[in-house]
Amino acid sequence: MNQIVSSLIEAFQYQFIIKALLVGSLIAFSSSVMGIFLVLKKFSMIGDGLAHVSFATVAIALLFNASPLIVSIPVVILASFLILKLNEKAGLHGDAAIGLVSSFSVAFGVLLASMSNGFNVDLFSYLFGSILIISDIDLIFSLILSIVVVIGLLLFYNALFAVTHDEEFAEVIGIDVKLMNRVIAVLTSITIVLGIRVVGTMLISSMIIFPTVTALQLSRSFKQTIVIAVAISIFCVIAGVLASFVFNLPSGATIVMLNAFFFAIFFVIKRIGGQS
């Protein structure tokens, strides 16, 4: 026990841990907020799809020795618009549209990786995340993203809520539904590109989905759902980063396992509460 406590105290002496905690918390905040809109609009797998797209964009960036963030953010935003268009215009169901774009992107990324033998190791770090080697640029981008999400949420809260609950009614009362969907898509895209540094392309969708479905087990209102989801998400990232340092575990997987643990607890509490 004493060893764990001393390891925890030691963790806070490393700058990379402080940076990991800061970036992780900011990403946790953004992903959990965006997750609420995506899960309730039954579009939660867009996180998974866009993560696969970002896998391809990272492969492109590494091939051309460019910054993955600079390449990924615009391309992933475009991919999110493409998914929305396929959903709206081509009459494809949301999950089918996501499946098309994501499988194409993974295939493209794998082909690029196979063409160049030099960056397979770097690409691997994007698959499962590497929160412990986060750069200053990641920190700055994460901070800007979180500020944009907070401002976006404050300014568009009621319109986003209306569109999330019932798009048709929102359109009837004059809300620009397409604009709101694009606001959600842009913020989600940036969250995912930054989030893959934390948990990797394989697990980022869990940071979008888990906090919301956990909060949904007990929340009684929309605002309460936001508060619970954000609190759980930030707690899981902080606890996950520290646990990964103390027990020498992969940080991304630890964060996701903590999220799964909280979901299981809340799920059981709800069932027990429902029966009594």
Added chain:
Amino acid sequence: MVNSVHLKVSNLMMRYGSHEVLTNINFDVIKGDYIGIVGPNGSGKTTLMKGLLGLLPLAEGQINYVDKRKDVQKFGYLPQNIIVSDRLFPAKVREIVGIGLIGTKGFPKIINRQDKMRIDTILNRLSILHLRDKRLGDLSGGQQQRVLLARAMVNEPQLLILDEPTSALDPIVREDFYQLIGELNQQEGMTILLVSHDVSSIGKYTKKMMYLDRELVFYGDYKAFCESSDMTAYFGQSAQHQFCWRHTDESNCK
């Protein structure tokens, strides 16, 4: 009276791709009207409603709204699928009804204290004030429907459009609902367009009837509807007699 016309529909045609759904539709809606819209499945009733609401494009023709003010809510809308949200959707009744207020609000669309009072007033009017802090998904079908009606009415729209709002409800709740809508029209002068299959139930309250079958077959008051030979051809004499008899027997509207 020209100034009492709410909206004027002229030479309306609507299509799904190359498939013509409605053609040559012309009618006026007058303030205080309660119009029941009936017709067989696939006759274009919902398409017409969506055209009026701006949810579907018009292939030809015009819909002219007399009142051009932007700060006035044109429509309140209660859709066909009553239970829009899944049972897990985490929203209180007050939050859902508040959505109805934000259409005419400037940016940013904030719900203030005065709005909360308006929400409580409409909930009280529809006898569901005691449900205001309940989660929508925890309510019965009839209660959910009243909440969504409150959402449609809270911003005092000029025209209330209801598209088969009772299809998921049991007969007693359905009858209560029709009575409530009838009261809103008679006591508060609300202009209402109601799509329904249930001619005899809505006939007790509606002032006018519209029969659609890809075109406007009939549009006029209920008495004329009952006496129309066109309607006899569509419904059969026996059915027409039955719902018209029930109408005159059970209500004092006429």
